[in-house]
Amino acid sequence: MRGNNNMQQMMKQMQKMQKKMTEEQEKLKEERVEGTAGGGMVTVTVSGHKEVLDVVVKEDVVDPDDVDMLQDLIVAATNDALTKADELTSERLGKHTKGMNIPGMM
Structure with a gap:
């Protein structure tokens, strides 16, 4: 009977963690992060x-003779912002799974 009680307690903890993670994911929707490139010449939010x-x-970075550079800066700034969004997600959701070894999670 003791094993069954431990299992019920673990399931309750998992449900509580799942609820907190769902709440954090909703909060993440409202968060904003910026990525930059070219020393701030391009910013992506x-x-x-x-x-x-x-x-x-x-305006200074717009050169009709060097569109490739502008495209590269936009890609770099976007990737920077997406990396920061991943870090924010890991930070926010990771605090709820710290110390747990759950397959498929962080």
């Missing part, structure tokens, strides 16, 4: 759910 929300390109 994404949500915690990795949705691109805004792209700002400073």
